[in-house]
Amino acid sequence: MDKPKHVYEVYIRTTPEKLWEAITRPEMSRQYFYGNDVESDWKVGSSVRHTKEGKVSLEGKVVEVDPPRRLVTTFAAVHDPASAKDRPSRVTWEIVPRGEVCLLTLTHDDFDGITATYKSVGLGWNPVLSGLKTLLETGRPLVIGPAPTAAAKV
Amino acid sequence: MELVFKALADPSRRSLLDRLFERDGQTLGELCSRLAMTRFGVMKHLRLLEAAGLVATRRAGREKLHYLNPVPIRLLHDRWITKYAAPWVGALGDLKRELEGETMIDTGGATAPGTALRHIQQIHIRTTPERLWDAITQSSFTRDYFYGTLVESGWRKGDPLVYRNPDGTIAADGTVLEADPPRRLVHTFSARWDEAVTPDPAHRVTWTIEPMGPVCKLTVEHEGFTGETATLTSVRGGLSMILDGLKTLLETGRPMMTAH
Secondary structure: OOOOOEEEEEEEOOOHHHHHHHHHOHHHHOOOOOOOEEEOOOOOOOEEEEEEOOEEEEEEEEEEEEOOOEEEEEEEOOOOHHHHOOOOEEEEEEEEEEOOEEEEEEEEEOOOOOOHHHHHHHHHHHHHHHHHHHHHHHOOOOOOOOOHHHHHHO | OHHHHHHHOOHHHHHHHHHHHHOOOEOHHHHHHOOOOOHHHHHHHHHHHHHOOOEEEEEEOOEEEEEEOOHHHHHHHHHHHHOOOOOOOOHHHHHHHHHHOOOOOOOOOOOOOOOOOOEEEEEEEOOOHHHHHHHHHOHHHHOOOOOOOEEEEOOOOOOEEEEEOOOOOEEEEEEEEEEEOOOEEEEEEEEOOOOOOOOOOOEEEEEEEEEEOOEEEEEEEEEOOOOOOHHHHHHHHHHHHHHHHHHHHHHHOOOOOOOO
16 A cells, blocks of 8 residues: 655745745744744754744754755654654655746655544645745735634634 | 657656756766666767757866756647647656656545545635636636636536637536535536547536635545546646646736746
């Protein structure tokens, strides 16, 4: 059987350099990554942390870094008690320029089967990647509101 | 163009292009190290690729670096593939996947690996449900993000629908099964854009629009495939570009790419 993985492809009208900055800088990430600052010196072996209001949500290490083309990190969702028990998985960002757009391929793999992390990140990457595209193409963050059922209760 | 076809006809040369596609600007040594080919063989293939204009070289000190030039492939695509109605054949993308022997089992992230013969994708777009509905159902929008096709339908249950290429030929057609504007649209879908997909039976497409504040979540589901058909492969490879183009068009007012 194929090993479980999530693969997302996003076409963004931007340059590889701008896309790289948006992935690796906290002032950018907080505008599309569930409000999280990404913190790292982006050297192989260094730690990578996503923090929100001082609390760590994601933790990992830099495995490969080749700006502005390829970034590989490990991924541990420490904010979620169920996912925190899983061995760290792996996230690969690959940027390929294609004329006036860049193709960003995000691969999340190296799971030990269908883990809690695998299940929870499946739909979690969609708003992040949609927000990243909007930020780069319009200069403004994508503010995703609550679903109408939730809004009706307020 | 003759040289480009010749260059692409060989699997070793395609895999060299693929290596450069992954990382541009490699030396001969780097290209040899990852391939089961002799140095002489690689040199010979690189010369042919250079003659076809697919690879450009530049000296950096004592080293010669090789760069991919995708323009001839793009031209070939525009002349020979787009013309013959291949909305969902991403030439480079399919080439890449074929050569790596890698299947994308889960692009949308919503299905368990290897289980279902379907493809689901979600995207969040800053727009209203009404405008998103129009963008899905009106040809003045689809021509700017759906591989240049014009969509035609009355959009009532039982109505036929057709995606037409700019030259009038049919890229895909189907029948509306459910229409609940601006929230939900279900239709059958028969791919007609090339010989590989035409024999495949119709499958089902569901568009679901959910407003979330100033944003809409759009979920697109292609299901009911009878197997790993050519249509399913094309949908997996091409739906991202369509939905990303739709998002760019609605959020910026301009098509994502100037030409299809």
